[in-house]
Amino acid sequence: MDIVIGLEVHIQLQTNTKLFCGCSTNYRDSKPNKHTCPICLGLPGSLPKLNQKALEYGIKAGLALDCNIADSMQFHRKNYFYPDLPKGFQISQYDSPLATEGTVELSNGKKIEIRRIHLEEDPGRLEHPAGKKQSYVDYNRSGVPLLEIVTEPDMSSPQEARDFLRKIREIMEYLKIFDGGLEGSLRCDANISIEGGGRAEVKNISSYKGAEKALNYEITRQKNLMRRGKEVKRETRHFNEEQGITKPSREKEEEHDYRYFPEPDLPRVTISKEKIKEIEESLPELPDEKRDRFQKEYGLSQDQAESLTTSLFLADFYEEIACQIDPELTATWVADTLKGELSYRGINLKESNIEKEDLLFILRYLKEDEITEKGAIKVMRSTLDENKKPEKIIEEENLRSISLDEISEIAKRVIKENPEAIEDYRQGKEKAVNYLVGQVMKETNGRADPGETNKLIQKQLEEID
Amino acid sequence: MGFISDKEITEEDVKHIANLAKIDLDEVEIKKFKKQFNDILDYFNKIDEAETEGVEPTYHGLNLKNVTREDEVKDELSQKEALENANESEDGFFKSPRVKE
Amino acid sequence: MNAKEIVNEIKRGEKTAAGFLFECKNKIEKKEEEINAFISLDLERSIEKAKEIDKKIKEGKDVGKLAGLPIAVKDSITTSNFKTTCGSKMLEGYHPPYDSTVVSKIKEEDGIVIGKANCDEFCMGSSTETSYFGSTRNPVDEERVPGGSSGGSAASVKYGANPLALGSDTGGSVRCPASFCGVYGLKPTYGQVSRYGLIAYASSLDQIGPIANSIEGISLLFNVISGSNDMDSTKVEEERGGSQIELSLNDLNIGIPKEFYGEGVDEEVEEKVKENLDQLRDKGAKLKEISIPSMEYALSAYYIVAMSEASSNLARFDGIRYGFKQKMNDNWEKVFSQVRKTGFGEEVRRRIMLGTYALSTGYYEKYYEKALKVRTLLKRDFEKAFKEVDFIITPTMPFRAFEIDEKIEDPLSLYMADILTVPVNMAGLPSLSVPCETNGLPIGLQIIGDSFEEDRIIELARKIKEE
C-alpha cells in the first residue's frame, strides 16, 4: 500500500525583531508579555511595517532550496479567531508567495519538491495551567517571523519525513537564519494518506522525532481502519506528543473559511533581479556541498563526513582543528569520541565547555605521545565536566606520559612486591600478567602505555625465570 | 462554491456568517438581519452590471511599494503597560477563556 | 478670529493661551450638555498646558505652530493614557498606551488636545447617532444631526469649544459633518497623513483630516499633521512645504460632473452650489461639464470594500487584551461571541457580518474583488477628468442636516447619504467641504482635487470665499 506524505513546516527566523514591529524576538528567556508593543498586541490603531531582514532571510531560504523567487509578492490576511491571535487575523501570504518550486534531496537520494515558501507571523503562546478555569496568554511570541515551507506530497514513509525535516534544519542553520536547538523553533503539520483512504491532516507536531512518531501512529491507525473494512475519513487531527497519538480535532470543516484578502496596510513588495543575485552570491556552502568537500579534502569516510556536518557549528569546529593537525585523527576524535561523550551527557557541542583550542591541545599532546589515548579521554572528560583547561588537568592529575625507563623501574618494583603473581605466571596463568600491568597502571595513574607495559612485564618475568 | 445558498440569504446563512464573525445572535435578530441583508445585498448587486472585463482590482489606497524597516529593537511596552487594559491578568499573563486542547 | 490669528496673538503675548482656553471652557460649560460633542474632556490638564505655553512665551522660548490652540480629537484616534473609545461600548474604559502619530505631531507643535470628540461607533454612520455615548446634536439646529461620523469634531468647532478639530474620513466622515454644521473639513489624499493610531474602519479608505471654522485653520492643522512618519507603510514620505500657492482663476478649468447633480440631490442644495459656481465663472474660471460614468456603482462598491475590510479590522475585539470586560467562564468561542454581541452596537454588527459575507468563499469574487474593480474604474474616471480640468466641484451632501431619528431605522437610506463623498475615498483623492450657506441650515460645497493637491484646493476655497 502506497503511503503519501506532505509537510507544512514552520520555522522561526532568527531576526532581532519581529516581522512587523520593533519588539525583540527573544521571548524564551523573558517573563511573559515583556516584549510587546501596540502592533504585536493588536491594539486598535496600530499598523504593521515589514522587517527588511526577515524578507532577506526568506529569500536566502528560497534560494538555498532551489526555489524561484517571486519578483513581486503580497501579504494577505488570514482571518480566524483564537485567543493567541491578537488581531483576529494572521498576516500571511496566499496567492502571491515569496518563493515557489524548489527541491530538497533526502539522504537516500530521493528528491522532494517544495511547492511554496512564504513569510507569516507567529501567534502568541497559550498555557493551560491545571486546576485553572482560564487559559493564559503570552504575546511575546506574537509576531515572530515564521517561514512556512510547503512540500508536495512526495514522501512515502515517516523516516523520509523525518529526514526531510533534518535536512531543512541543517540547511536553515547553515544559512544562519534559524536555530533548531530552541524549543518550538520548528513546528509542522503533516498530510498523510494511504492508497484508497482519505487524507488526514495532522497538526501540532513540534519536533523531528514527533513527526516520525505521529506519522507512524497515523499509518497504523489508517491501516487498521482499512483492515476492518472501515472508511478512512478526510479529517484534521491533533497530535499529542506525550501520548504519542493523534486525535480528531474538534473544529468543524465549514469553520475554516479564512477569507483571505490582500493586507491593505502593507504595500506590495518587489524583489529585483539584482537583489536576488546579491543574496545568491552571499549564500554559504550548504551541508551537501560541505559533506562532499570533507570527503575529498580530508579523506573522510561518508559516515564521518555525514556525522561532522550535521550542524554548521560542529563542521566549523572540526575544520578549524583539522586544518592545524591530522584531519583523519581529528575526524575520529570529533565524530566518535567527542560526540559520544556529548550524547552521554545529553548536551550539544555549543552548550559544552570544550573549545576548539582545548581539543587541538589534547590532540597535539596525543600525537606527540605526551599523553596516552586513555589520558586524552580523561582530559576530555574533565574538560567537559569541570570546565578546566586541558593543560591544567594534565598537570593536576599528573597525566603526562612517562618514559619506558620509568615504567621499567616501576614494573620491577611491582613484580617484586607480588611474588604470588610470579608463581601464577610460572604455572601458566596469563591473567597474572594482566594483573601486574594493572598494578603498574595504577601506580602510574594511567600514564603508562598499556601495550608497552605488558611487553616490559613479560620480558622481566621471563628474565626472572 | 460557498457554504451559503446562492439566491437569497436564509436564516441558516445568517447563523453561519454570525459564527464566522463570532457574533452571537438571538432569534429576533436573525430574522431582522436576514431581511436587512437581503435588502442591502439586493442594492449592492448593482455592481454586477459594471463592465469590468480585464480590469485589475485596486487593492491599495496608494500605489506604494517596498516599505520596510531595519531589524532594530525599539519601542517595547513594559509588562505593566501591556497588561494595563487586560480583562484579567495573572503572573504577567493575560487570561483568556479556556481553550481545550 | 481664525486659528492662525489666535496663535499669532498668543505668540505675540497679546492674548494668553490660558485666557483663550478659559473662553473655550465657558462655551463648553454653556453648550456641551445639550450638544454632546465630546465623549471625554481633559480641561484641567489643558489649562495646565496652556499655562506652561504662556510661561515659555514670556521667557522668550520657542513655541510650536499650534501654540496654545485647543483642539478636539475624534475619539477614533488614540491618545496615550487618555480614554479612547471610538464611540463604542467595546472600548469603554480603554486607555491606550500610545499616541497616534497625528496627536504626537499636534503635541510637538504645542497644540492642546482638550478632549475626545463624539463619533458614530467605529466611525460607521453619517449622523453620529450610533455612538454608544449618545448622539451629538447639530449646534445650528439641535433637533438635527451634526452629520457623521466625525459629528462631535464638527459640532465642537461650530459651537466654539475649539477652533480646530481632527476627524477621520472613510467615505465622507469629515466632509459630511463639516457640511451639516457649516464648517470646513478636509479629507487629504490617501497616504498624505499617517494613519498610525487611527482605529481602523476600512484601511484602504481611511484618512485623518482637519476640521476648522476657517480656511486658515484647515491649512494650519493640515500642515502639522501631514509630516513624515515611519510607522505607517501606506504613507508617502515627502515632507510638505506648506508654501503659499499662487492660483489665478483665469487659468482654471472647473469640472462639473453631471452624475453629482440632479436626481437625489436636494434642489436648494444644488442651487446654492451652482450660485457659487456662477460666481467663480464671473471671476474668470472656466466651467466644464464632465462625466464620472462609474459613479452609479460607487456607493455599492464603496460599502462592500468598507464592510469587508471592517469585518477583518474589527476582529481584534475579543475582550482579552483591552476594552469591554465580560466574565470568561465559558469556552472561548462562546465568550468571544458574547463579548462581540454585547460590546458592538447594531450597525457595527451589521457591517461586520455583511463584510464577512462579502469575503467568504464563493462570494469574494462577486463582491470584494468586483468592488475593487469598480474602484479601478472610478480611479480611471477621475484620472481622465483631471486631464481636462483642474478641480471638480460638487455638493458635499445631497441634502442638509436631517432630523435626529429620521433615518436611523433604515440603514440603506442612511448609506445613500454618502453618495457624493464616497467616490473620492475610492479614488484616494483629496477633497474639501466649504460652507456655502450663511443663513439657516448649512450647505457644503465639495472641491475635489488631483492627488496631493491639497494646497491648491485650499487656495481655491480662499478664492471662493473672497468677496
Ligand SMILES: [Mg+2]
Ligand atoms: Mg501557516
Ligand SMILES: [Zn+2]
Ligand atoms: Zn511588537
